[in-house]
Amino acid sequence: MNRVEATFRLARESGNKVLMPFLCGGFPAPDATRPLLEACQRGGAGIVEIGIPFSDPIADGPVIAEAMHRAIAAGVTPGRVLQQVSDARTSVSMGLVAMVSVSIACRGGRVSSFVRDAVAAGIDGFIFPDAPLEESAELIDACREAGATATLLVAPTTPPDRVSRIASACSGFVYVLARAGITGERRDAPNVAPIVAALRKCTQLPVACGFGVANADHVRGIVAHADGAIVGSALVRKISEAAAAGADPAAATEEFVRHLATGLA
Numbered sequence: 001m002n003r004v005e006a007t008f009r010l011a012r013e014s015g016n017k018v019l020m021p022f023l024c025g026g027f028p029a030p031d032a033t034r035p036l037l038e039a040c041q042r043g044g045a046g047i048v049e050i051g052i053p054f055s056d057p058i059a060d061g062p063v064i065a066e067a068m069h070r071a072i073a074a075g076v077t078p079g080r081v082l083q084q085v086s087d088a089r090t091s092v093s094m095g096l097v098a099m100v101s102v103s104i105a106c107r108g109g110r111v112s113s114f115v116r117d118a119v120a121a122g123i124d125g126f127i128f129p130d131a132p133l134e135e136s137a138e139l140i141d142a143c144r145e146a147g148a149t150a151t152l153l154v155a156p157t158t159p160p161d162r163v164s165r166i167a168s169a170c171s172g173f174v175y176v177l178a179r180a181g182i183t184g185e186r187r188d189a190p191n192v193a194p195i196v197a198a199l200r201k202c203t204q205l206p207v208a209c210g211f212g213v214a215n216a217d218h219v220r221g222i223v224a225h226a227d228g229a230i231v232g233s234a235l236v237r238k239i240s241e242a243a244a245a246g247a248d249p250a251a252a253t254e255e256f257v258r259h260l261a262t263g264l265a
Helices: 003-014 033-043 064-071 079-087 111-121 135-146 160-169 193-200 214-222 233-244 251-263
Strands: 020-023 049-053 095-099 126-127 149-151 175-176 207-210 229-233
Touching: 003 049, 003 095, 020 033, 020 233, 020 251, 049 064, 064 233, 079 111, 095 193, 095 233, 111 135, 126 135, 126 207, 135 149, 135 251, 149 207, 160 193, 175 193, 193 207, 214 229, 214 251, 229 233, 229 251, 233 251
Parallel strands: 020 049, 020 229, 049 095, 095 126, 126 149, 175 207, 207 229
Antiparallel strands: none
């Protein structure tokens, strides 16, 4: 059982839920990943998603897309992100999940090599946001062989039979899009009850919801039904604003994650 599985299992046994912030690797500076991971852990995160910068993040809205483009322009590579993950493992014990495009995972023709290298650096699981179910077998197998979790996405519009098939392919947890469309902050809380209820009928895996989750009230609404709440754009925006103002992005991260964690109660 790796850290992702252990985190969800412990939370379920104790009646708790899991906060899952998202960070863009190498943003707002090439060496920012480690201090931001440490800040997330201090703030109360149980698992952190680390986005591997990609030039065409099809599921991401303008906030995360800009962060990824800025990271790439600053020379951030997947290898540099993984090196910071490895460095952070001396002080970070929470689960770490890489959000990575198929084109990055398949670069060089050997998915298994990328997955093994990432696991050796301290990654516990993978989310493949642009992997069609029908083309995911190689990714799923590589993760299983390396002892990592593999997660695909379920949308609110996914047909019930396909929901079941996607859930069966996942390990660790199932990622539910709380809203259709791309990532980004919203004022209203998403209604995830129907899709989570559908998943409960076909899988025992934990369910985590993201897309449009922006504050503690949203987190509270999500975890009333799901096992985990994922917050991306709202946190990346806080980090970007702190960096632009000359403030400490790590301090801003810890403060915001601590605020989000109040929604777990």
